[in-house]
Amino acid sequence: MTDPVVIVGGDAAGLSAASKLSREDPDREVIVFERGRWVSYAHCGEPYFVKGEVDELDDLLSLSPAEIDERGIDLRREHEVVAIDTDARTVSVAGPEDSFEQPYGDLVVATGATARTDPIAGSELTGAFTIHGLDSAAAVRAMLTPPDEFDVDDLGGGDSLDHELVARYGAMAPPETAAIVGGGYVGVEMAEALDAWDVDVHLFQRSALPVPMFGEAVGETVADHLRERGVDLHLGAEVDRVLGEDGRVTGVRCEDGSTLDAELAVVGVGVTPNVEIVENTPVELGEGGAIAVDEYGETAVEDVYAAGDCAEDHHVVTGETAWVPLGLTANRAGRAIGRTLAGTPTETGGIAGTAVVKAFEQECGRTGIIDADEARDAGFDPVSRTITAGSRSGYYPGNEETTVTLVADRASGRLIGGSIVGKDRAAVRIDTVATALEGGLTVDEVERLDLAYAPPFSPVWDPVLVAAKVLNGALEE
C-alpha cells in the first residue's frame, strides 16, 4: 500500500491540496499536520474582525475541523512537524501527547509565513501585536473593548481560541493611543480598524510613503487620505523599539530618538517564509528565501511539494521565480498540487503579483512590475506614466478621481505592470491590467481594448485606457 500524502500546515495551501486530492482520489490517505489549533482561516479578514465589521472568529473560518473530517482528511491539530527525512521519506512529528515518525508517499510543505518582529525590539510586550493569526486579532479586539462590555463568548472561535490570552486583554482598559509600525497592508488596514474604536492612531512608515509596493502615485493618495481621516502619519520614521514598563507597552521609539506614548502597538513590518523544517534537507530555497519549486509546485526533491506563503512562484512578467505570499496564489497552488497528486498533472499557474488593499475609502491595486529598479533588474527598460481620470461619466453622480500608473518596456512596448487608486470601483479595475499581463499585451493593444462603458460605471475611456493612451504616446516619442 502506498504511504499517505502528508501535508504540513492546515491553512490555505495545505487544506486546498488536501481537499482537492480527497475529492479527486478519495481512496488516497491524506494526513494534515497543523502545529496550531486554528485551521483554514482567512488571514486577510483579521483587520475587519478587529474593526468589528466581522462579528465572530467563526466567520473567518473557511472549513471547520468537522467539515474537514467529512472530506475524509485526517487533520491533526497541535501536531508540529519538526524534521523531514527525504531519504527515509518520513517526517518527525511532535504531538500534544507523543512524538513519532510518519512515513509519507508524497509530502506537501505548506508551512506558511510568520510576521517579522526581529527588526523591532519589544514586540513581545503585552499590548504589542502582529495581527498574524486569529488569537492575535482576538486579543486586540478584546483590549479595544471596554472591560464592562467584554464577553469572551462574543468572539466565537470555540476551543481553538486562546481563552486565557483573550480574557487577560479583555480585562484591560482600552488604549487611547495606538502606534502602528509599518505602513503596508496590515498597517493601513489596522489604521482603519483602530480608528473605528476611536483610538488616536499613529502610523510609522520607514520609507517616504505608505504602501510602497503599490508605487508612488498610490502612496501619495493613501498618505493624503490617511491624514484626512485623522491618522497621524509619521513618514520616513523608522521605529526601532516598542517601549515598555512592567511588561506592558508604553510607547514606541524611533531611530532618531523621538518617542510616542501609546498603550497599543501593532507591528506590521512584513513576513518571512517558514522554511526551518527544510533547512537540513536537499529541498532548495530560491533567491527570495522561500522554497524553490517547479511549475507543478514540486521542490528539488521528487515527491516533495511546497505551496503557499513558504514557497516561490513563477512570475508571468519576468518569467523568473518570485516570492509573493498572497491568498489566491496559495489556494491555487495547493489545489493544483492536490490535483497533480490525484493523477492529473496540473501547473500551479504564474503569479503577476496582483494585490489590492483598502485604506479607509481608497481602494488600491497593483500588479506586475512597477518599480523602475526592479524592472531594470528583470532586463526591461521601463517607461511609466501616471494619469488621473474619472471612474464614471463626469456628469454621473459618484464619479471619483481614479489614478492609474502603467509601466511598459520601451523596446518591446509590452505592458509590464500597473497600479490604481480611487474611491469608486478602483480595486477590481486592476484585474484588467493583470489579465493584460497574462496575455502579454503591448500598451498599444491595451489602448485598443474594448472595455465596458456606461455612465454609472465608467467614462467612455476607462481610466486604464486613458493611461494606456498616454503611455503609448510616451513610447512613440
Next chain:
Amino acid sequence: MTDPVVIVGGDAAGLSAASKLSREDPDREVIVFERGRWVSYAHCGEPYFVKGEVDELDDLLSLSPAEIDERGIDLRREHEVVAIDTDARTVSVAGPEDSFEQPYGDLVVATGATARTDPIAGSELTGAFTIHGLDSAAAVRAMLTPPDEFDVDDLGGGDSLDHELVARYGAMAPPETAAIVGGGYVGVEMAEALDAWDVDVHLFQRSALPVPMFGEAVGETVADHLRERGVDLHLGAEVDRVLGEDGRVTGVRCEDGSTLDAELAVVGVGVTPNVEIVENTPVELGEGGAIAVDEYGETAVEDVYAAGDCAEDHHVVTGETAWVPLGLTANRAGRAIGRTLAGTPTETGGIAGTAVVKAFEQECGRTGIIDADEARDAGFDPVSRTITAGSRSGYYPGNEETTVTLVADRASGRLIGGSIVGKDRAAVRIDTVATALEGGLTVDEVERLDLAYAPPFSPVWDPVLVAAKVLNGALEE
C-alpha cells in the same frame, strides 16, 4: 492646396476624428457638417437626465460649439449632407440658407444611427418617445415635471434645445402610467428613470427575457429585479401599436389584442445605421447593413472613411466584421481615423462587443460571443457554464451574489465570451473577460489568472475565476 477633410456628423465618431486631426495636423482644413443643432453629446446619459440625476442638458455635452471652434474645426450645424459624389469628390450640402457642393480631400462618414420606430405604429404620437437625442430626452422630462414646477430654463441646452417642443410637453399633466416598448438598454434604463418620477411603469419585451443580448442568466436576474422594484413586466409580449386619440398617446396594444392604458410610451426597439447617403455610391455595406470598412476605417472607396454607429468593426473573437453600435468604439474609431488622416496610419482596433447596463441596482455586463447559435455560425463549438459566487469575502459586509457565464470553444479551449450580473462591482468585472478575449486566452489560462483578492473587493476566487474553474471542468469531460 489639398481639399479639406469633410466629416459628416458631429457626434462621438465625427468630432473625435476632427479633434484628433486638428491637434496632430493643425494646418489641415476640417469641416464638420451636422444636420441637427446638437453636437458632441452623451447619448448614454439621456436616461439619467430624464431621471433627474443629471441636472442639465449641458452636463451631457462633451464639447460646446465654442470649444470646437477653438480647436480650429469648422463646424456647421443644421447642415445636412444629402449626397456624396465619390468621382467628383464632393458632397452636396443642404444648409439652413442655401445648398452647395463641397469638395473634399478625405471624407469621414459619421452619420450615426437612428432609433427604429418602423415596427411600432403610432410612434409619432405626442407622448411617444425614442430617447434618441437630447430634444427627446428633454421632452420626456418636461412631461414628467408637474406644469407648475416646470421651467424650461432648468433644462439647460441653450439655443440647441427645441424650446417649442419642450414647452408644449412642460404644459402637460404628468403621466400616471408609462409603457416601455422593448427591454434592451433604453428600456431598462428608462424603467429606472420613470420609476423615479413615481410613474406606474410597464415594460414590454418581445422575447422571454429582458436584455437578451446579455444572455439568459443576466436576463433572469434582471427580470426578477425589475419586478422587485415594482416594474410591471410583460415578457413574450409584442407591442405592435402605440394607441392614440387626438394625436396623443392613450396606450399600447399587443399582437394578441391585449391593451394597456398609458399616457406615455417609450419605444426602444433598437437602432438602424444611417447609411442613406452612401446608397448610390460605390461605398459598400457589410452584412449587418452598416458601412463596411477595413482595419483603418477606410471604406471600399479610397479616402472615404466611416466610423461610429453607421459603420462596422472587426470582431476580436470571430475575426469577422460586426455591427455593434456603442460609445467607446465610436470614439476610438473616430480618433484613429483622425490620426491616420494626420499622417500616422492607425488601426481603429477590434471590438469584443463589450457592453454594460444598469438595471436599477443590478449591474449587467457582456462581452464576446455568448449566444450558442451565434457561436456556431462563427465556427465555434460552444460550451457554456453559469455560476453564482460572492462579490466579496462571504464574511465581509456588502457581499452580493454575482452570476457569471463564460463560453468557450470546445476544440480549442479558447474563451469566446461571457456575461455577468450582480449588485456589487459586477459591471467593471466584465473587463477582465474582455481583456482575456483580446489576449486570446484559453479557459485554462483564465482559471489561473492572478486576479485581485482582498475581503472588501473580492473573495479569494473572483467570480470570474470560479466560472473559469467550472467551465474548464466541463471542457475536460
